[in-house]
Amino acid sequence: MTERTGFGSKLGVILATAGSAVGLGNVWRFPYMAGENGGAVFIIIYLACVLLLGIPCMISEFIVGRHGQSNTARAYSKLSGGSPWKLVGYMGVLTGFLITGYYAVVTGWCLQYIWASFIGQLQGTPDYFKTYFAELSSDPVRPVLWTFVMLGIAYLIIEHGVRDGIEKASKMMMPTLFILLLIIVVASCMLPNAGKGIEFLFKPDMSKMTGDVFLSALGQSFYSLSIAMGCLCTYASYFSRYTNLTTSATQIAIIDSVVAILAGLMIFPAAFSVGVNPDSGPSLIFITLPNVFSQAFGAIPIVGYFVSLLFFVLLSLAGLTSLMSLHEVSTAFFQEEFTLSRKKAALIVTISTAIIGAFCSLSLGATDILVFGGKALFDWFDFITGQIFLPVVGFLTCIFIGWFVPHKVVREEFTNWGTLRSEWYARLFHIYLFLVKYICPMAILFIFLHQFGLLK
Known part of the structure; x- marks a missing residue:
């Protein structure tokens, strides 16, 4: 098997790939999903779904990516022998490309909130924060400019390649993200009545366990790990043949889950401290939290100032690590399929996704x-990629690996060409194959049908 230039160290593999998974899905989406679905019960089901669904799906994408040693579209084409299954790879690239455009808009909002925190604008009543976000998201200029800035930062990292760009940036940003997260968690947990928020997260109320909660946790595990966006497959193409795919997937899932739970510990103790409802929904980050920080640290304004500033720096870093991986999916595709230099490929992706981002922002x-049809263009991008493309690509990847690719090929990748020979790995391979053939496709199908109201 020929290898191209890839990650230079095991730490680089873990931090870069974990950075792909750790994003706004953890810091923004996980807390409000946990808040809407019973807290501790949701977390228990979520962790079970990561184990039974997330890790097998991640390993499957790793197998396709490392075996193909190329961009996601070409990797599927190689493994499928040019059969129609190659279209799954093209769909994965398209999904990552479209998400890059509108995801950059959300990360751009984070940069605006850093600036607003820095100059002391994030102070006022709950109505003030609601109005502030509404005016920002509908502004025809500021969000577009911040979107361009965030994509420009991603371009500067991506153009330097895997080792000098993505790996170096991940080694700096991921530890910084953890440090900021821990600082805010400590500050939040020291607030009066913070214990109620901690109890909400870790003391399960089994009466709240419903089918909807189960399916929401299933969907969040899928969303949080960046499955079916082409990111994991593309990053795996830079893995060494000695990279243990199972261990890497497990470590990444653990990091991803720890960040999500820490995000809950950062938010809910502070929310309960000032009497804010935990089920505030998607507005939790941009409307509710500035108000929470303002009230919680009102007695010491300078502390509230720094906590708010650090939080949105944290949120921007989380968004940037994911944006980098999404950008790389399309950059690798253009570079290899059209024989372009890396800088030209990255520039094409940056300009085209900036145009998409601008239109998505203006639609709000x-x-x-x-x-169109009662939805802004931004919402259509979110709906089509998140609720249609992601589950379809994930479902087809499981069917592809479980039923189409020869088990000998899958076993070779899973065991690093027989170098992982212990009886434990032999059993683990059969468990993995069972999960990816039966459990994962059925679970993803349930998510897909449930979100369209076809499964109650």
């Missing part, structure tokens, strides 16, 4: 022209 109130 700046113009009615970009609203």
Whole structure:
């Protein structure tokens, strides 16, 4: 098997790939999903889903990526022998490309909130924060400029390649993200009545365990680990043949889950301390939390100032690590399929996704022209990629690996060409194969049908 230039160290593999998974899905989406679905019960089901669904799906993408040693589209094409299964790879690249455009808008909001925190604008009543976010998201200029800035930062990292760009940036950003997260967790947990928020997260109320909670946790595990976006497959193409795929997937899932739970510990103790409802929904980060920090640390304004500033720096770093991986999916595709230099490929992706991001941002109130069927263009991108493309690509990847790819090929990748020969790995391979053939496709199908109201 020929190898191209890849990650230079095991730490680089783990931090870069974990950075792909650790993003706004952990710091923004996980807390409000936990808040809406019973806290501790949701977390228990979520962790079980990561183990039974997330890790096998991640390993499957790793197998395709490392075996193909190329961009996601070409990797599927190689493994499928050019059969129609190769379209799954192209769909994965398209999904990552489209997500890059509108995801950059959300990360751009984070940069605006850093600036607003820095100059002391994030102070006021709950109505003030609600108005502030509404005015920002519908502004025709500021969000577009911040979107361009975030994509520009991603470009500067991506153009330097895997070792000098992605790996170096991940080694700096991921530890910084953890340190910031721990600082805010400690500050939040020291607030009056913070114990109620901690209890909400870790003391399960079994009466709240419903089918909806189970399916929500299932969907969040899928969303949080960046499965089916092409990111994991692309990063795996840079793995060494000695990289243990099972161990790497497990370590990444653990890091991802720890960050998600720490995000809950950062948010809910502070929310309960000031009497904010934990089920505030998607607005929790941009509307509720500034108000929480303002109230919780009102007695010592300078502390509230720094906590708010650090939080949005943290949120921006989380968004950037994921944006880098999404950008790399399309950059690798353009570079290899059209024989372009890395800088040209990265520039094409940056400019085209910046255009998508600009239109998505403008659709949120700046113009009615970009609203179709009652949804803004931004919401259509989110709906089509998140609720259609991701589950479809994930489902087809499981079917592809479990039923189409020869088990000998899958076993060779799983065991690093027989170098992992213990009886434990032999059993683990059969467990993995069972999960990816039967459990994962059925679980993903349940998510897909449930979100369209076809499964109650």
